[in-house]
Amino acid sequence: MKRLLAALALVGLVALAGCTGGVVDQNALDEQATYDWNSSADVSVNVTGGTYQSVTRLGNQSNVSLFGPGEFGGESAIPVSAVQYQYPNGTVVNASAVEVAERDDRTVIEAPRSGGKVAYRATVQSNRLFLPVTVNGSYAVTLPEGRDVSLPVIGRATPGDYEVDRTGDRVTLTWSNPDSQLITVEYYQERNLYIFAGLVGLLGLIAAAGMLYFRTQLRQLARRTGEIGPDDGRE
Numbered sequence: 759m760k761r762l763l764a765a766l767a768l769v770g771l772v773a774l775a776g777c778t779g780g781v782v783d784q785n786a787l788d789e790q791a792t793y794d795w796n797s798s799a800d801v802s803v804n805v806t807g808g809t810y811q812s813v814t815r816l817g818n819q820s821n822v823s824l825f826g827p828g829e830f831g832g833e834s835a836i837p838v839s840a841v842q843y844q845y846p847n848g849t850v851v852n853a854s855a856v857e858v859a860e861r862d863d864r865t866v867i868e869a870p871r872s873g874g875k876v877a878y879r880a881t882v883q884s885n886r887l888f889l890p891v892t893v894n895g896s897y898a899v900t901l902p903e904g905r906d907v908s909l910p911v912i913g914r915a916t917p918g919d920y921e922v923d924r925t926g927d928r929v930t931l932t933w934s935n936p937d938s939q940l941i942t943v944e945y946y947q948e949r950n951l952y953i954f955a956g957l958v959g960l961l962g963l964i965a966a967a968g969m970l971y972f973r974t975q976l977r978q979l980a981r982r983t984g985e986i987g988p989d990d991g992r993e
Contacts, residue, residue, distance in 0.1 A: 780860045781837040787853035791840035793877040795850070799932065800895025805887060805902055805943075811840075813877045814893055820872040822892040824865040824880070827940070835865040836888075838878040846873045889941040897941060900930045905945040907931070915943045 793813050794802065800815045814822055828834035841853040856876070857868040867876050889899065899915075906929050907913035908922075915931055917938045923930040931943065 781835045781865060782858055782860055783837065783839070784853075786837065786839035787841045787856075787858055789840040789879070791842070791877070791879055793842060795844050795848075795875060795877075797898065798896075799898035800893055801889075801897045803887075803889060803897070803899045805882060805900060805905075805945075807882075807902060809879055809881055810887060810889075811877065811879050812889070813875055815875050815895065816869060816873055817893060817895070818872055819893060821866055821868045822876055823861075823890070824867065824878075824892065825863060825890050825940075826888040828863070833863045835860045835863050836880055836890075838865055838867070838880050840877075840879040841867060842877045843869050844875040844877070845871075885945050885947075887941075887943040887945075889943070891936050891939055891941060895935060897933045897936055898930055899932075899941070899943055900928050901943070901945050903927045904947055905929065907943060907945050909946070912946045913944055916941070 791811060793811055794804065795813060797813060800817075802813045804811045816822070824836050824838065825833040826836045838858065841856050841858055842850055843856050844850045851870070855870055857866075859866050859868070867878060869876055885905070887899065889897070891897070901907070904927070907915050917933065917936050919936075920931045920933045923932065929945075933941065
C-alpha cells in the first residue's frame with residue numbers, strides 16, 4: 759500500500775510540474791528571425807505555413823499581453839519565439855534586452871521602453887489564427903500563398919469589419935481598429951475550394967438520382983394500382 763501511495767504521489771508531482779512548466783522557453787526566445795519593420799499597419803502579421811510573425815507598434819505602451827483560447831475555455835498564454843525589439847531610432851535588439859514572462863494566463867513581452875516596435879513568432883493551429891488585440895490601431899494579416907477566407911462555409915474572419923486586398927499572390931485582411939479582444943482567421947487552400955465544389959456537385963447528383971428513382975417507383979406503384987382496379991379480387 760505504501761508503495762502504491764508513493765507511486766501515486768510521484769505521478770501527481772509529475773503532472774503538477776507539467777501543468778506549471780509555463781510557456782516561456784529562453785532558447786526559443788533567442789531564435790533568429792527576419793522581420794519586416796516597415797509595415798504601415800500598427801500590427802502587421804505574416805502567416806507562413808504553421809507559424810506567423812507579428813510586428814507591433816507600441817505607441818505609448820511598453821509591453822504587449824498575448825493570449826489565445828484555452829483548451830477548456832477562457833484564455834491561455836501562448837508560446838512565442840524569436841522575440842526582438844526595435845527602438846524608435848531603428849536599432850534592433852534580441853530577446854536578451856526584452857523581458858518575457860507568463861502572467862495571469864498571458865504571455866507578457868516587456869520592452870526596454872515605451873514606443874518602438876516588438877516582434878515575435880508564434881504558431882498557427884490547423885489553418886486557424888488567433889491573434890490577440892494588444893494595442894489600439896490598425897491590424898493587417900497576410901495569409902500564406904494560395905489561402906483565402908471568402909467562402910463562409912469553410913473560411914471566416916472575425917470581427918467582420920475588415921477589408922480584403924488580393925494584390926499579388928497573397929490575401930491580406932485589414933482591420934482599421936478591431937473592437938474585440940481577439941482576431942480569429944480561419945482560412946483554407948484555394949484548391950480545397952474546388953474539392954468542396956466537386957463534393958457539393960456529387961451530392962447534388964446523388965440527391966437528384968435518388969429523387970428520380972423515388973418518383974419512378976411512385977409512378978410504377980400508381981400504374982399497378984390502376985391496373986388492379988377497385989373491383990379486382992371480388993367474387
